[in-house]
Every structure is written in structure tokens, then in C-alpha cells.
């Protein structure tokens with residue numbers, strides 16, 4: 001390889017590295033906001049249990065498939081109205097661990113009061129530990 005070709009390869013190498021950096025950054029940026037779709041209909045939310053990790057930011061998309069509903073949590077300071085047949089978006093960051101109730105806060109009929117669910121926010125380290133244990137168990141089982 002002469003000097004000239006080395007220089008060309010170096011340029012290409014730098015271009016490839018830059019491209020990789022851009023690609024991974026783009027992926028991480030997308031990864032950091034998870035989308036969670038929730039459907040509200042007489043008289044339930046689905047899913048009605050939402051698991052998050054502390055510090056995680058998510059985009060909730062809440063759809064009402066029948067009448068006007070609400071998506072509220074006193075503990076998490078969320079108050080959203082979801083008009084009939086519409087979809088609303090709400091970005092939320094889980095700042096504290098625990099189990100928090102959410103419920104419909106727009107009267108929607110006879111079963112309104114039982115229309116609720118929970119958001120479970122877990123500690124990141126705890127989740128990591130659990131995943132590691134699951135992996136260990138899997139590799140144990142393979143043996």
C-alpha cells in the first residue's frame with residue numbers, strides 16, 4: 001500500500017466512524033422515549049397496569065374509543081381529558097418509585113367510578129438486577 005491509498009482509506013475510515021456515531025446517537029435518541037398506547041373505553045383502560053423505570057420518559061398516547069373520558073392521577077399530577085374518538089399525547093417522566101393509581105376523571109356513565117389502573121415505577125438498579133438474574137437463570141437452564 002502506498003502513501004496515497006493509505007490517505008484514501010483513512011478518509012473513508014473517518015467517514016464510516018462518523019456515520020456510526022450519528023447512527024447510534026439517532027437510535028439512542030429514539031430509544032430514550034418509549035411510546036405507550038392506552039385505550040379508554042366504557043369502563044376500562046387497556047392496558048390497566050403500566051410499568052415504568054424511575055427516570056424514564058415515555059410518551060403516552062391515550063385514545064378514547066367511545067365517549068369522553070379522562071386520564072388522571074392525583075399522585076402523579078396528571079389531569080387529561082380525552083374527547084370521544086380522539087387521541088391525545090402526553091409526555092411523562094417517572095420521577096419517583098411506587099405504585100400510583102390512575103383513573104377516569106370525566107364522568108362517562110354508570111361504571112365510571114371503577115375505571116382505573118395503576119402505574120408502577122421501579123428503581124432502575126432493581127430492574128437491572130432482576131434482568132441479570134433472569135439471564136443467569138436462562139443460561140443455567142440451557143446447561
Ligand SMILES: [Cu+2]
Nearest residue numbers: 104106108112
Ligand atoms: Cu369516566
